[in-house]
Amino acid sequence: MDFSLSEEQQLLLESLDELLERDCSLAYIAACDAEHRQPVEFKRAMHEAGFLTLGFPEEYGGTPTDTMTLCLIAERVARQGLNLGYSTEILQVLDILEFGSEEQKQAVLGVLAEGEVPFALAFTEPGAGSDSAAMAMTAVHRDGKVVLNGTKTLVTNAVDSKYLLTMARNPDATDPRRAISMYLVPMDTPGIELSPILKMCWHTADSSEIFYNDVVVDESCLVGVKGEGFVQLMKNFEVERIMTATQSLGLAEAAFEDAAAYAAQRVQFGQPIGNFQQIQQKLTDMAIKIENMRNFVYHSAWMVDNDCLDRTQAAMCKRYCSLAAFEVCDDAMQIFGGLGVTEGVRVERLWRDARGHRFGGGTDEIMVHIVGRQIVKQHSR
Amino acid sequence: MSTVVAYKWSANPQDAVVGSDGTVDWSRAKAGVGEYDTIPIELGRRLADATGDELVGVSVGPAAVASPMAKKAALSRGLDRAVVLADDAVAGWNLTRVAAALAALADRAEATIVLTGDASVDENAKMTSALVAGSLGWPCFQDVSEVARTDDGWRLTQVVSGGTREIEVSGGVVVAVTTDAVVPRVPGMKEILAAGKKPVDEVSVSEIELPEAALEIQGRARPVMATRKHHVFGGTDAVNQLVAAMRADGAI
Numbered sequence: 132m133d134f135s136l137s138e139e140q141q142l143l144l145e146s147l148d149e150l151l152e153r154d155c156s157l158a159y160i161a162a163c164d165a166e167h168r169q170p171v172e173f174k175r176a177m178h179e180a181g182f183l184t185l186g187f188p189e190e191y192g193g194t195p196t197d198t199m200t201l202c203l204i205a206e207r208v209a210r211q212g213l214n215l216g217y218s219t220e221i222l223q224v225l226d227i228l229e230f231g232s233e234e235q236k237q238a239v240l241g242v243l244a245e246g247e248v249p250f251a252l253a254f255t256e257p258g259a260g261s262d263s264a265a266m267a268m269t270a271v272h273r274d275g276k277v278v279l280n281g282t283k284t285l286v287t288n289a290v291d292s293k294y295l296l297t298m299a300r301n302p303d304a305t306d307p308r309r310a311i312s313m314y315l316v317p318m319d320t321p322g323i324e325l326s327p328i329l330k331m332c333w334h335t336a337d338s339s340e341i342f343y344n345d346v347v348v349d350e351s352c353l354v355g356v357k358g359e360g361f362v363q364l365m366k367n368f369e370v371e372r373i374m375t376a377t378q379s380l381g382l383a384e385a386a387f388e389d390a391a392a393y394a395a396q397r398v399q400f401g402q403p404i405g406n407f408q409q410i411q412q413k414l415t416d417m418a419i420k421i422e423n424m425r426n427f428v429y430h431s432a433w434m435v436d437n438d439c440l441d442r443t444q445a446a447m448c449k450r451y452c453s454l455a456a457f458e459v460c461d462d463a464m465q466i467f468g469g470l471g472v473t474e475g476v477r478v479e480r481l482w483r484d485a486r487g488h489r490f491g492g493g494t495d496e497i498m499v500h501i502v503g504r505q506i507v508k509q510h511s512r
Numbered sequence: 513m514s515t516v517v518a519y520k521w522s523a524n525p526q527d528a529v530v531g532s533d534g535t536v537d538w539s540r541a542k543a544g545v546g547e548y549d550t551i552p553i554e555l556g557r558r559l560a561d562a563t564g565d566e567l568v569g570v571s572v573g574p575a576a577v578a579s580p581m582a583k584k585a586a587l588s589r590g591l592d593r594a595v596v597l598a599d600d601a602v603a604g605w606n607l608t609r610v611a612a613a614l615a616a617l618a619d620r621a622e623a624t625i626v627l628t629g630d631a632s633v634d635e636n637a638k639m640t641s642a643l644v645a646g647s648l649g650w651p652c653f654q655d656v657s658e659v660a661r662t663d664d665g666w667r668l669t670q671v672v673s674g675g676t677r678e679i680e681v682s683g684g685v686v687v688a689v690t691t692d693a694v695v696p697r698v699p700g701m702k703e704i705l706a707a708g709k710k711p712v713d714e715v716s717v718s719e720i721e722l723p724e725a726a727l728e729i730q731g732r733a734r735p736v737m738a739t740r741k742h743h744v745f746g747g748t749d750a751v752n753q754l755v756a757a758m759r760a761d762g763a764i
Contacts, residue, residue, distance in 0.1 A: 138581050142584055142588060146704075150698050180697070181700025182700060185700075200701075
């Protein structure tokens, strides 16, 4: 089994390292986190260097790229300490490139070129988180228009977004499985009200509650096929779960490096604390978890690229990596002692951001729901 | 007619580890296009785009210079093609022979201008540009931040103490570019994939004529370390005393 990177992947990662050194310093990330703002400058630089169009079809200015390479890039950016710094936009835009009209594609690609977030996904509702079937937002089609009413919550990156990719239900649909549709709604449409939500994690990605009060849009805002919204959204969800796992992996690697370096130089009782067995055990277990995460992520990416991803792999990968990364960050914080909870020490931010991945993109428990029932089903006679 | 850039494929000394006994461990240092060489490549790319010339990279080094990885790394930076001399025998060459070989490759590429970095990242001798110019019989200008084509040659902006000066040169010229002349582009996947298809001309030692410049290194030693002085000047005349002491030590 050959685990080596191709020359192209090696060179691409070297290019990425150059970009990270130039446009995404540790101080820059810390400032974005402290100021609760998007790393727009870095994303613009990534777009100029062609990273944000990797995986896109060539006719849209992209370079077809395998999932493995996308994961390598996402991991490296997260390892720099920037959570959600890469990959989320690509996956979102792929949905539009696959199902959207030409006008929608050009609109979204244009925003991406500015280094800005193409759109925010408005999916979760106060009464419909893991239970997405309980979605209450309605979309009523009438005379060439669509009227949207409802509330979405914990919408990521909506504050500066130009569009909301909104999931809404047709109240008159007879088949509940074909009730939900996808709409690309301009943020400045009358009737949309946004209320920011402050969080303890993911400061570089804002969250909002969004109220749709008789929002009227043209039917051309429909993305893809009416009634197929959920199926369309789920198409890339498996890859999105693997990408979320790469975020966890990268953050854990950053925390581990910080903790190991600290343990090697922090002196207590006349010697580096890295000499003490309990610290060494923590570091060893952290290294093992990181190795496991790495293997899980890249095996999963390999399965996507070889078209053999089964129904449980992505969910298992996401669950394991989210939990393991948080444990690694927590141990890293413990190694730092009191210093670890002070602002300005990176591990504090890594710990907060790692925690968010235990529910972002699907909770730990929903991953069990997906995998567990499948395991039982496979073993049932 | 071509704009030629001389680049070096070498290990980054920042990755080398110096032991307490002074030995240098290069095992962790990864080879790459010299950090200072990416700048003339970028400058050359912009110049070639403006003039319509071809941008050709030339390099002399051990066999690894012609490896697929080395070729792609250099070509993905914006070169149209490369001409390289890749031979492990080069490891024992002095700078004069290396520069003469680079000049021969530049001549082979029909250079009208040769750009180099400020210095090589590993040796930092800052001599290659002058030696290449000497071999070609061309003038050489170092610390150049801008280059433009004129009707019969080039206009250079050279950084000098206290500012810059504009120089017009007719005919061919060798230019060493400052480290802040341009910000080099970062190769993306498109550039890396395209690099694999660009031509590389591999030249052997027997195909070029080289001078018999002999250089024998007699020895290496650390410079004598002066003892650090700890002298605190006090009183109202402290500043004058400090200045006098620094003058006496030749510091000012």
